[in-house]
Amino acid sequence: MDLRRPITRLSGPSADLSRRQTLSLAGAGAAAVVLPCSLAGSAAAADDPQAVAADDPYEPLLARAARQLTGGAFDPDDADFAAALAALDTQAAAWWRQIDVATGSKALWADLSPASDPAMFGQSYQRLRTLATAWATPGTSLTGDATVLAGLLDALRLLHTTGYNPARSESGNWWFWEIGAPRALMDTCVLLRAALPAEDLDAYLRTVARFVPNPDRRTNSPTLAETGANRADKAVIVALRGLLARDAGVLALARDGLSDVRDQGRNSLFRYATSGDGFYPDGSFVQHDSVAYTGTYGSVLLGSAGQLIALLAGSAHAVTDPAVSVLYDAVDRTFAPVVLDGLMMDAVRGRAISRERARDHTDGAVTVSYVLQLADGAPPSYADRWRAAAKGWILRNRETPYATLVGIPALARAKAVLDDPAVRPAERLTGHFVLADMDRVAHRRPGWACALSLSSKRIAAYEAGNGENLHGWYTGDGMTYLYDGDDLDAFGDGFWPTVDPYRLPGTTVDTRARADLGTGGGTSTLRPKNTVAGGAVLDARYGAAAMELIADGSTLRAKKAWFFVDNAVVALGAGITASDGRTVETIVENRNLHAEGAPRLIVDGHPQPARQGWSAPLTDASWAHLDGTGGYVFPTGGPLHALREERTGTWRALNTGADTGGSTTPVTRRYATLWFDHGPSPTSASYAYVLLPGATAATTGAWSRSRPVRIVANDATVQAVESPRLGLLAAHFWAAGAVGGLRADGPCTVLVRRRDDGISVAVADPGRTATTATVRLPFPVRQVVRADDTVEVAPGRRPVLTVRVAGSRGHTHAAELA
Structure with a gap:
């Protein structure tokens, strides 16, 4: 194919x-x-490693490791392989032309000088791995070339002498010393192993053993246990070292590192x-x-x-x-x-x-x-x-x-x-997913998907550092990612360097000027002070989520909620309050229209100007539609604004990292933006809007008139919607309260769906502060069909559910009733 x-x-x-x-x-x-x-x-x-184990149990595994790098045998005339081979050859040949292995050189490449710097030798080893891969892969201009091989051997010696050797102490970013450089070095040694002089290989293995003795600990901080991806990376490095050294004990260290045998599985x-x-x-x-x-x-x-x-x-x-x-x-x-x-x-x-x-x-x-x-x-x-x-x-x-x-x-x-x-x-995955342990929500329909990025005192609003993610201030404040199955490039096509970082979709922001994040060494995170972030899922299809916004460096506070009902997402905000004298905005949409996009924007049936720079207040708007994206409904109207603009930025403005820094080449993209202006220092302001992804203009207008999903509460006590057609009532309670006959004795998220064949209920405590949540339903229940062991139900004319939420980390508790 x-x-x-x-x-x-x-x-x-x-x-x-x-x-x-x-x-x-x-x-x-x-x-x-x-x-x-x-x-x-x-x-x-x-x-079949055992087939030659009697002769050499290591070489078969080393051959396997080499094929993991080269891909093994393939048909170079196959169009796909030919393109991939050409890409490898083009990059490797360019770096080969530029390499400097002369005696006394301070670096292999002029742009990675001096090689004594960890970022420079770390990236140099990665380039050498690419060269070695091209040398070991049939069909490139470097394949099997004796001059290239000699140059690679000289280059490895230069980096060892100048930059990466056991006599040095770590400086700068630990990652280059303990993962980046040793991984690329071991890969290169695997590919060149038949030609590597024994004394050279021994020197490189001793270097890696110095900085990555095992997968279990951070070498520059021996009391720090490695976890997650870092442990996995180090396990591979140690395994390759063990194979090259033909050392069964080192191989066992690598394998056992995956399971953390050293610490009885604590970091497995x-x-x-x-x-x-x-x-x-x-x-x-x-x-x-x-x-x-x-x-x-x-x-x-x-x-x-x-x-x-x-x-x-x-x-x-x-x-x-x-x-x-x-x-x-x-x-x-x-x-x-x-x-x-x-x-x-x-x-x-x-x-x-x-x-x-x-x-x-x-x-x-x-x-x-x-x-x-x-x-x-x-x-x-x-x-x-x-x-x-x-x-x-x-x-x-x-x-x-x-x-x-x-x-x-x-x-x-x-x-x-x-x-x-x-x-x-397989078809596109559909369903509603509450990933409570990382404050994320994903709602997936056949033609589109929506993701929420929330944060709390448990999960960071953003991570920045080492010059990366300089403008990530609001990415964890309820940013709403809307993916259209017919346009998968909304966020991948120059979005981050060109979007207004103060107007990310779904966020409520204080418009104060912000300083760049993460300009120093190391990485850091911001964990806001709020506890509520997350929600509940019902029948794997419907969802409700909430986040209390306690803004960083501002008096801004807000209660935000989202409800996911089939092909609509209802977003509500209440209690929006600030006292800093600055304007507060809630961003409904900030859509990437790509380099030359000019889709039609309709508001209440009337086409709006398509010229760049157009803006207008839409105070009484009931609905809007953007061709190629979908519809927006504004059930309560509000101080809405619209803007078309062309924005230019650079990736360098977002990332100045030593090895990930972006280019200074200007990138330009067009945007259509809709937002609510709450004015300076608002007091108990609110908003309501509905996203209808993929809907036509006619469908959007009809939805606005018929309101198949209705907002039944939007205040500092409860935010809720109902869909009579679905028999669905969904609410987030910020405190004890009632809506539509549904009552809760304290903070929780509740979804109830009543159908002819039964009743389903979902309850969660996204704030993780309660021991139990008591919910009273507005209709009779005869019996319990199924319930989680944390849910107790008292049937009757006014049934009561008592849910043990303590220790459940914000996860959903469910029951099916008759």
Whole structure:
């Protein structure tokens, strides 16, 4: 199957990636389904390690590791492989032309000077890995070239002497010393192992042993246990060191590091977390103790752990921990809800949103490749489902083809699935997902998806540092990501360098000027002071979420709620109060119209001007429609404003990182913006709007008139909506109160759906402050059909549900009644 399709908006070579993705893609292709390259060992050896164990138990695994880098044998005339090969060759040849290995040189490349600096030698090793991969891959201009090999050996010696050796002490960013440089160095040694002089290899292994002695501890802070993606990365580094050193004890360290044998499983990657880093049973993934990081660190963990499992399979050091099922289950629980047609939702990418060379499509493609890698060694009950999902993700992303985003190893695996008629592509995942342990919500319908990025004293509003994510101030304040299945580039096409960072969709903001974040070394997070962030899910289809906004550096306070009802999202705000004298705004929409977009905007049936720079107050507007996006309904009117503008910015303004810094090339995009102006220092202001993704103008106008979903409360006590057609009442109670006959004795989120065949109820405590939540229903209940063991029901004419919410970490408690 030809994977090539026109790229409509994204540009840039796929080989030019961020540090985390450069590391990730180095292991993006496990060996099980590809034949070996002639420079990387025999197929029999790699596919059956025991077959040659009597002669050398390590070389078959090293050959397998080499194929994880090169992809093994492939048809260079195949159009997809030819393109990937050309991309590798182009990048490698360019770096080869520029390399300087002369005696006395202070750096291999002029732009990575001096090589004594950790950021410089860290990136230099990554370039050498690319050169070594091109040398070991058939079909490039560097393949098997003796001059290139000699240059690589000289380059490794120069970096060892000048930059990375056991005599040095760590400085700057620890990551380069303990993950970035050693991983690229070990990969390069695997590819060049037959030609490496023994004394050189020994020197490099001693260096890596100095900075990465085991996967368990941070070398520059020995009391700090490694967790999550960092532990997985280090386990792979230690495993490669063990293979190259032919040391069974080191290999055991690597394998046991995945399960954290040293600390009795406390930091095992195959253990569900209840706080801090790791996978959670509800599908959340957290890294750096408080950051929702499924899309980067979570993906890297999936890739590195999966790679090591594949690397050691069938050997004496195979991973046999039965708890590995946690990793398998994470594909469906953790990754599937936030992967849309192959892209990774920005709500779970943390500071990586500011990386020019690692956008949502790139991180998504990497995750897809890791899912397919894991499928190679997983039980069929998992693997068959994952391959079907991956096939659907890849085929539906016509705007940014998968083949343009990955290298040969990942491409080989994908083509095996795409060309297999027995694998039927899965449809888009639909449903409502409350990822309570990382303050994220995802609502997915057949034609669109919506994600909420919330925050609390538990989960950071943003992470910034090392020059990354300089303008991430409001990304965790209820930012609403609306994804249209027909335009997957809304956030991947130059959005972050051009969007007004003070007007992110879904946020309520104090318009004060903000200073850049994260300009110093290290990373830091902001955890706001609010406790309420999260919500409940009913019947896996409907949802309600809430967040108390306690603004950073401002007196702004607000109570925000969202209700997800089939094809509509109702957003409510109440108690909006501030006393700083500055204007407060709530952003309904700030839509990326791309470089030349000029879709028609209609307000109450009247087309609005299409010229750039147009703006107008829409005080009495009832509804609006933006072609190509959908409709907006304003049930209570309000001080609404509209704006068309063309904005120009640079990725450098968002990211000045040593190895992830963006370019200074101007990027220009057009935007259509709708917002409520609450005025300066508002007192108990409110707003209400409805998103109708994909709706036509006629549908939007009809919806505005018929109001199939009605707002029944929007104040500081309760925010609620009802849909008579669905028999649904959804409410978030900020305090004890009543609405529509539904009563709660304190703060909680409640959804009730009454149908002819029964009643379903969902209750959650997103503030995590209560012990029990008591809910009284407005209609009689005869009996309990099913209820969670935390729910007690007293049936009758006015039934009462008593829900033990203590310790449930904001998760939903459900009951089905008759």
